[in-house]
Amino acid sequence: MSQVVTVEHVSFAYGEKLAIDDISLSVEQGDFLGLIGPNGSGKTTLLHLMLGLQQPDHGTVELFGEPAQEFEDGQRIGYVAQRSTDRGGTMPITVREAVTMGRFAHVGHSRLSDEDHRIVEEALETVGVADLAGRRINQLSGGQRQRAFIARALASEADLLALDEPTVGVDAESRDQFYGLLDDLNRRGITIILIEHDIDVLTRHVNKIACINTELYHHGDTVSFLESDALAEAYGAAHGVVEHDHP
Ligand SMILES: Nc1ncnc2c1ncn2[C@@H]1O[C@H](COP(=O)(O)OP(=O)(O)OP(=O)(O)O)[C@@H](O)[C@H]1O
Numbered sequence: 001m002s003q004v005v006t007v008e009h010v011s012f013a014y015g016e017k018l019a020i021d022d023i024s025l026s027v028e029q030g031d032f033l034g035l036i037g038p039n040g041s042g043k044t045t046l047l048h049l050m051l052g053l054q055q056p057d058h059g060t061v062e063l064f065g066e067p068a069q070e071f072e073d074g075q076r077i078g079y080v081a082q083r084s085t086d087r088g089g090t091m092p093i094t095v096r097e098a099v100t101m102g103r104f105a106h107v108g109h110s111r112l113s114d115e116d117h118r119i120v121e122e123a124l125e126t127v128g129v130a131d132l133a134g135r136r137i138n139q140l141s142g143g144q145r146q147r148a149f150i151a152r153a154l155a156s157e158a159d160l161l162a163l164d165e166p167t168v169g170v171d172a173e174s175r176d177q178f179y180g181l182l183d184d185l186n187r188r189g190i191t192i193i194l195i196e197h198d199i200d201v202l203t204r205h206v207n208k209i210a211c212i213n214t215e216l217y218h219h220g221d222t223v224s225f226l227e228s229d230a231l232a233e234a235y236g237a238a239h240g241v242v243e244h245d246h247p
Pocket residue numbers: 014017019037038039040041042043044045046
């Protein structure tokens with residue numbers, strides 16, 4: 001089984017504040033990995049380190065067998081950043097245009113071929129946004145927009161999807177549909193790393209869990225995670241802030 005991401009003894013601090021402390025883990029091809037931990041426990045930071053978007057202070061990260069900071073094959077990775085359900089930061093382009101941009105990595109600035117257009121249309125169909133293709137991205141609901149982002153990653157033929165709380169602000173039904181779509185993509189062999197706060201939702205979909213709170217508390221299959229004390233330990237640890245449903 002080939003390794004998609006390999007993290008070895010990685011530490012990272014923002015100034016004096018240690019955010020990631022000596023974490024080692026690997027993501028294998030075909031994994032659907034859930035990243036869980038309290039607020040401020042370092043999930044987004046670890047994801048950025050895994051994708052080569054931030055450089056570790058100590059330790060090494062490899063992406064598809066190459067040092068993450070030197071990794072240039074960007075179209076192999078589809079990254080849906082936190083808060084991308086917000087309308088504000090999104091360019092006023094149509095869904096089809098956004099998904100078509102996913103093909104540019106393959107063809108550079110040359111003209112898209114019929115095959116490229118076919119791949120774009122197939123990606124729109126697969127995630128169920130074909131009927132929204134002419135709509136502007138910033139006029140979609142949060143759930144529709146997330147699916148459009150996934151379509152773009154599919155059009156680029158990404159084999160790793162990384163999603164940071166992709167369904168914040170999305171209603172429960174759309175969220176279930178979205179995670180059903182991720183299950184389908186994972187069954188097709190796409191490796192997925194997902195940050196999601198709702199542990200019930202997370203454990204229904206992923207097959208591996210990394211539970212962190214600055215340090216790694218558990219990395220392994222979902223069943224062994226549920227049988228362990230990792231969650232209580234990570235949420236009880238001093239680093240992060242435990243979430244409450246009510247203030
Ligand atoms: N740019 C930054 N500068 C300084 N500190 C930061 C920065 N980004 C994050 N931090 C701090 O690093 C720690 C880890 O943050 P990170 O966003 O990785 O956590 P998280 O688990 O993703 O949080 P959440 O669940 O709230 O999104 C937090 O204490 C946070 O305040």
